[in-house]
Amino acid sequence: MKMKTSDFNFKLPEELLAEHPSEQRDEARLMVLNRKNETIEHRLFKDIVDYFDEGDVMIMNNTKVFPARLMGNKEKTGAKIEVFLLRELDAETRLWDVLVDPARKIRIGNKLFFGDDDSLVAEVVDNTTSRGRTLRFLFDGSYEEFRQALEDLGETPLPKYIQREVVPEDAERYQTIYAKHEGAVAAPTAGLHFSKHLLKRLEIKGVDFAELTLHVGLGTFAPVEVEDLSKHKMESEQVIIPEETAIRVNEAIDAKKRVCAVGTTSMRAIESSVSANGHLNPFDSWTNKFIHPPYDFGVANCMITNFHTPKSTLIMMVSAFTGHDFLMKAYKEAVKEGYKFYSYGDAMLII
CATH class of the missing domain: 2.40.10.240 (QueA-like)
Known part of the structure; x- marks a missing residue:
């Protein structure tokens, strides 16, 4: 079924837009969506360890925000x-x-x-x-x-919806702890929830981490101003997927393990370089890929993401992965339960 921009509208109370990050990175709230059973669980982000096993792989965007x-x-x-x-x-x-x-x-x-x-x-x-x-x-x-x-x-480029003054802590909190390669003007926000302690717990459990770089531009947040989604054009963003990352991800795919895209930026990057047989290719180029329903994902079978704003390209991508009706039901519950939205907001794990 062909979807329109208005299909992704919902009422989002202003007070649910997160002005500040959670006190501890890994203690943000986590909503877990199981696509097979269409069930919803309410956890904390640090509980994400319970959903991963040895040999599973997390694909993380190691771009670094510069004070733009x-x-x-x-x-x-x-x-x-x-x-x-x-x-x-x-x-x-x-x-x-x-x-x-x-x-x-x-x-x-x-x-x-x-x-x-x-x-x-x-x-x-x-x-x-x-x-x-x-x-x-x-x-x-x-x-x-x-x-x-x-x-x-320069100042940390917090999104425009955050009306307060930028404080020194933002320089650290609006950056993932694994950020390496400078070039983003916005943080890959799903990754903000990982603490050193949580990464260590995942590592002890045998979870593998595969890094790529997508330098997030402002186009990610550009509003969709057309009803016909095929008419919306994404701005190009630079993507680098090292060969080592492709090898790790493909081994997990072949072993039928959980392959988790951490954030919409990681998902867009891997979907820009997927082979015909559903494997990941190394990549060093630019992408303007716009993912919206209906869409068949080639690499990841699991996704971590924040809660996004109405009619954004980000909610459209997540809807394509989750299923539109199930996602909108989850968002309705998130509003009811007071989850925080947007860059400093809470997280969702979709399995």
Whole structure:
């Protein structure tokens, strides 16, 4: 059955949008959905150990969030401008794709100053979209010093729905404990629930971890503005699946073990590189894959994800994996039971 965007709408009370993470990473709430029996259990995230055995594999996205939000001032007028770094276009010339807010004030040729001492300057060299610009950073030091300046001046890019001030703890909590490769402007949030202690418990049980990298862009959160899902276009995101990861995952598939995608980003990555016989191929490219019902998944038979907002591409992917009616029933229960939604929210295990 062909589904429309409105099929993924539901009433989400504002107070269920999580402004803060749970006190301990692995003590967020966990809703467990069993697709075969269509049963729902209510647990804590650390109880996830009970659902995995020796030889099972978890596929984790090891992208690292960089402090992508900069506050600057426009030359002459001193107007405050927010600059959101999207991606580096050229390291040598220090060209970056960015979003600016308010955009109407920013034109080609304008200069923006950052830091109390204006230690970092950028010039607008191109318009890309209504809010998008290309900036060239003017900086005398080495590339390492330039990146350090961005690190020092940038803020953790919490999602816009979080209205509070960014606090120092966010730099740690809006990052998975296994983050390695910098390049994301948003965290792969299902992975935020793993603590070192929980990973060790899983390891002792014989669960294997296979890492890949998908650098999460803002397109993940872009609203779907068309009813016909086939007309929605996802922004491309960079994906790297090492050969070692493909081997580990394929061994688990052949052994009929549980293969669990940790988060929608891991799921999108592996589904962008699945072979005709349902095995994972190494991959180093970009993906704009949009997964929505109906869809046959090729690699994972299990998934960990957060609770997503109405009509988002993320709930559409999870619906394709879970079954639409069962997922909407689970979401209705989540609202009733006061589960927290979105980036700092609670988690769901789908088996």
